[in-house]
Amino acid sequence: MAKILTSRVDKLLSSMGYGSRNQISAMGKAGQLRLDGAPVHDVSKRIAISANLPDRLQIAGELLDPLPGVVILMHKPLGATCSHKEDGTLVYDLLPPRWRRRNPLISSIGRLDKETSGLLLLTDDGDLLHRLTSPKHHVSKTYRVRLDRPLSGTEGELFASGSLMLNGEEKPLEPADLVAMSDKEALLTITEGRYHQVRRMFAAAGNHVTDLHRESFGALSLPEDLAAGQWSVLSAAQVAFITAQSA
Structure with missing residues (x-):
């Protein structure tokens, strides 16, 4: 028992x-x-x-508010920062003020940079945070990418090769999947979370990302009816589902 x-x-x-x-x-x-x-x-x-x-x-x-172990799915808006201390709008400012005082702190599961929008998970569960961000679990993240210049047609093979080396790094990227949606728009699925990874991947391919939006994290997709800046608390079943995906 x-x-x-x-x-x-x-x-x-x-x-x-x-x-x-x-x-x-x-x-x-x-x-x-x-x-x-x-x-x-x-x-x-x-x-x-x-x-x-x-x-x-x-x-x-x-x-009572959700108990410790809460997991939040947020539609992160542009301009908000995944930090507890930086100036400007923080993603935590979008939560009830009392939630900023919880111990353990609610923290983002990975980060989206200030100019990236989309699905962001937050939790006060340190074990879950580690599991979902650990490279060894290969949790997939899918981004909608808009580009400054048309795709050349070689990016898919390059990103899938597992040999792409980002500037200043010593280990090549894990294979990633690219699906072209138009000449300047694509869906990119990665299983890592290196610093500014998606932007740097396209820079290595000779292009520039103008808009970046995360559409899914593991098995979770951003709900269509969740507007930028809004959030919802995941159910126990949803948390168990994403935990199983990272086993």
């Missing part, structure tokens, strides 16, 4: 960004915490960390 994880109420809520333990204690005394409809005045009480806890625990009249 699987061991049931438990946590003190104040420790759990503090780690999820709701405030300090003293602030959580004050909320309990004020009757702002309710479990299954009953007030929780003693925040030292231990509760089971179950999948349905967010439906059972209310804080100031609102249901």
